[in-house]
Amino acid sequence: MTREIKFRAWDEVRxxxxxxxEYIISYDGTVYDVFIQxxxxxxxxxxxxxxxxxxxxxxxxxxxEIYENDIVKTSGANTYVVEYxxxxxxxxxxxxxxxxxxxxxxxxxxxxxxxxxxxxxITFSEKFKQYSRKGNxxxxxxxxxxxxxxxxxxxHIGSYGYEQGLCEIAVICWLGEEWEITYxxxxxxxxxxxxxxxxxxxxxxxxxxx
Numbered sequence: 001m002t003r004e005i006k007f008r009a010w011d012e013v014r015x016x017x018x019x020x021x022e023y024i025i026s027y028d029g030t031v032y033d034v035f036i037q038x039x040x041x042x043x044x045x046x047x048x049x050x051x052x053x054x055x056x057x058x059x060x061x062x063x064x065e066i067y068e069n070d071i072v073k074t075s076g077a078n079t080y081v082v083e084y085x086x087x088x089x090x091x092x093x094x095x096x097x098x099x100x101x102x103x104x105x106x107x108x109x110x111x112x113x114x115x116x117x118x119x120x121x122i123t124f125s126e127k128f129k130q131y132s133r134k135g136n137x138x139x140x141x142x143x144x145x146x147x148x149x150x151x152x153x154x155x156h157i158g159s160y161g162y163e164q165g166l167c168e169i170a171v172i173c174w175l176g177e178e179w180e181i182t183y184x185x186x187x188x189x190x191x192x193x194x195x196x197x198x199x200x201x202x203x204x205x206x207x208x209x210x
Contacts, residue, residue: 003057008067010107013049023047051107056082056089060100066092071104071112078165081106081113091162122167122197123153128204144174145208152181153200160193168193169203185210 009018009031023031024043031050035042053068060066066082072092073079080091092100104112123141124132131143131150139156152170155161160168170191173182183189187206195203 004055006055007052008055009047010051010053011047011049012051015107018047018050023050025052054084056092058089058092058100060102062101064102066100066102067105069106070102071106071109072100072102074099074101079103079112122165122200123155125153125197125201125204127201128208131208142172142179143204143207144179147208147210148174149182149185149207149210150174150179151204151207152179153204160191161195166194166196167200169195169200171207 007025009023009025010016011018018031021036022033024034025031029052031047031052033044033047035044051069056066056068058066060072066072066089068082068084068089070082071079072082082092083090103109106113123139125141125143128143131145133142133144134140135142135152135154137154137156139154139159141153143150143153150172152172153167154170155167160166168191170181171183171185171187172179181191185207187203187210192203
């Protein structure tokens with residue numbers, strides 16, 4: 001099925017959505033203000049303050065169209081910002097079975113972003129801060145312990161527990177600055193998913209004490 005291609009535009013200075021008859025989009029994505037009168041269209045200056053956001057082609061449970069930078073929640077009350085990367089609108093493209101609801105967007109309801117911080121920060125443990133470093137992908141924190149083991153803690157699209165606001169952990173073995181997942185420790189022989197922050201820290205402690 002062909003997805004409908006359309007956009008909306010937010011003016012960062014005036015802090016409002018541009019009406020459809022107030023602008024056009026050039027071939028290179030530049031937004032231009034226009035003045036329309038008696039079917040005549042006058043092209044005005046480029047609006048460099050306009051932020052274009054694309055329609056995902058999907059609607060939420062209430063029939064509301066879902067755009068980039070919308071803030072959506074699932075039936076489990078987990079909230080996410082809709083972003084386009086890797087050829088998809090995440091998370092709405094990957095979790096088709098979810099009961100999505102648009103509750104705002106990052107522009108006119110920025111206070112909703114506060115509820116996202118706890119979920120995203122679930123990858124980071126204050127207890128083991130000194131052993132942590134940023135991972136290779138968004139939502140990943142790596143840990144390197146003195147015993148040569150460590151952990152890859154992940155919270156992103158497709159990880160075990162992402163939809164519920166939980167993280168997953170894989171035990172890793174460090175060889176210098178390189179690492180690989182290991183499935184042959186007393187902690188686990190697989191990736192461990194669906195962990196809250198307390199379960200994450202207990203698992204990290206088990207790996208630290210190997």
